[in-house]
Amino acid sequence: MQDPNCLFCRIVAGEIPADIVHETERTISFRDIAPKAPVHVLVIPRDHVVSLGEAGDDHGPLFGELMLAARDVAAKEGLSDSGFRTVLNTGADGGQEVMHVHAHVLGGRSLTWPPG
Numbered sequence: 001m002q003d004p005n006c007l008f009c010r011i012v013a014g015e016i017p018a019d020i021v022h023e024t025e026r027t028i029s030f031r032d033i034a035p036k037a038p039v040h041v042l043v044i045p046r047d048h049v050v051s052l053g054e055a056g057d058d059h060g061p062l063f064g065e066l067m068l069a070a071r072d073v074a075a076k077e078g079l080s081d082s083g084f085r086t087v088l089n090t091g092a093d094g095g096q097e098v099m100h101v102h103a104h105v106l107g108g109r110s111l112t113w114p115p116g
């Protein structure tokens with residue numbers, strides 16, 4: 001299901017251009033418009049799910065596919081050996097700006113922890 005007012009649903013629909021690097025049946029992955037690392041890709045479900053906090057128990061397989069897509073993105077981007085970070089921001093304190101769940105895949109440099 002898509003939300004016509006949602007930025008990422010509009011990317012899924014092809015209404016807003018994005019640099020897509022990976023696709024699966026239920027996910028797409030594209031480069032972040034404001035990258036925080038040499039590799040910064042967002043992995044999203046094609047369906048509109050707001051956040052991890054609002055995920056239902058029946059979303060387990062979808063979130064599994066999301067994580068495995070993140071793994072495949074990292075491999076495609078050459079990060080399998082060097083490592084990478086996978087981040088899901090949830091809600092206001094989590095720093096979530098786009099209300100369509102997305103996993104950030106970050107890599108290509110050493111990343112500090114915790115982030116600022």
Ligand code: 5GP
Pocket residue numbers: 007018019030031032033034035042089095096097098099
């Ligand atoms: P959040 O803060 O919600 O976890 O992350 C949202 C991310 O979406 C940010 O890193 C931001 O740079 C990225 N973003 C926002 N608008 C666009 C857009 O139109 N296209 C792409 N590719 N990324 C976007």
Ligand code: ZN
Pocket residue numbers: 002003006007008009010047048049099100
């Ligand atoms: Zn959406």
